[in-house]
Amino acid sequence: MKRFTAQTADPVQIVDELLHGKGAVLLSGLFTPEQIADARRIIHAHSATADTVAHFQGKAAEEGTFHLQRRVWNLLAKGDVFTDMAAHPVLMAILRRFLGTAFIMGSIAANRILPGGPGQEPHVDYPYWDMYDAETHPIGLNASFPMNAQVSILLDPFTEATGATAYLPGSQKELRYPTEADNFYGRCERMLGEPGDVVLFFGAAWHCAMPNTSEIDRTAVLINYLPKWVKPLEDMPAALPAAFMDNASPDMRQLLGLNYPYPEVLDQAEAGNAVGRT
Numbered sequence: 001m002k003r004f005t006a007q008t009a010d011p012v013q014i015v016d017e018l019l020h021g022k023g024a025v026l027l028s029g030l031f032t033p034e035q036i037a038d039a040r041r042i043i044h045a046h047s048a049t050a051d052t053v054a055h056f057q058g059k060a061a062e063e064g065t066f067h068l069q070r071r072v073w074n075l076l077a078k079g080d081v082f083t084d085m086a087a088h089p090v091l092m093a094i095l096r097r098f099l100g101t102a103f104i105m106g107s108i109a110a111n112r113i114l115p116g117g118p119g120q121e122p123h124v125d126y127p128y129w130d131m132y133d134a135e136t137h138p139i140g141l142n143a144s145f146p147m148n149a150q151v152s153i154l155l156d157p158f159t160e161a162t163g164a165t166a167y168l169p170g171s172q173k174e175l176r177y178p179t180e181a182d183n184f185y186g187r188c189e190r191m192l193g194e195p196g197d198v199v200l201f202f203g204a205a206w207h208c209a210m211p212n213t214s215e216i217d218r219t220a221v222l223i224n225y226l227p228k229w230v231k232p233l234e235d236m237p238a239a240l241p242a243a244f245m246d247n248a249s250p251d252m253r254q255l256l257g258l259n260y261p262y263p264e265v266l267d268q269a270e271a272g273n274a275v276g277r278t
């Protein structure tokens with residue numbers, strides 16, 4: 001993966017790499033060690049027991065190890081640090097170029113893989129997790145333009161042993177689920193990094209969490225960003241307290257989809273309080 005810092009993160013170069021290069025880049029220096037420690041502490045407190053197991057995990061369910069992968073949803077409600085992460089200005093500048101200036105956030109959750117956790121099946125996120133059901137999507141759908149961006153903020157060392165995310169460079173150019181014949185595991189590269197590093201990738205690239213064979217946890221904050229017109233995975237406005245909305249910055253209001261009005265009742269005869277449009 002090409003590496004950038006907060007100072008060298010050029011949106012033009014990075015977007016070109018996401019679309020036409022490997023499909024993933026690594027950014028360092030965006031967050032302080034204190035922010036990373038804070039995020040990790042909150043996520044661990046919210047996933048101390050196995051009732052936060054991830055929903056989407058074929059392999060883990062088969063092996064009976066589902067309790068070793070834990071998901072913590074709706075992170076904006078769980079600590080201010082996650083607001084700072086989601087709306088980091090360096091990420092906002094890159095994502096405005098990639099997904100359009102009015103892009104939104106689809107989800108912000110943690111994925112925690114405990115020692116012994118089996119990882120996931122290779123998959124694509126386009127716009128998120130259900131592309132395996134190809135016939136439910138429009139015929140001819142392709143990845144010629146981005147319909148998502150994935151950000152992983154690493155809270156632990158991402159090594160081969162801890163289960164650093166695997167991905168196949170270049171696979172974002174062909175939108176489909178990998179099959180056995182693609183030999184994903186034989187050809188993949190790993191998203192290796194240190195706590196605080198950020199991996200930004202185009203979710204059309206085949207990828208998955210890998211087994212954690214180490215003795216330490218492997219946790220990342222996973223943020224899904226979308227063009228403004230894609231329905232988000234998490235209903236964040238419904239899950240956040242009113243005070244959060246009242247105090248949200250303009251960037252956070254955009255991320256929560258509050259600037260984009262549709263669907264709307266446009267027939268004033270049907271809705272007394274509808275805003276008239278011409």
Ligand SMILES: O=C(O)CCC(=O)C(=O)O
Nearest residue numbers: 111164165207208209210
């Ligand atoms: O945590 C990881 O390494 C990747 C997670 C992922 O791809 C997903 O949950 O869709």
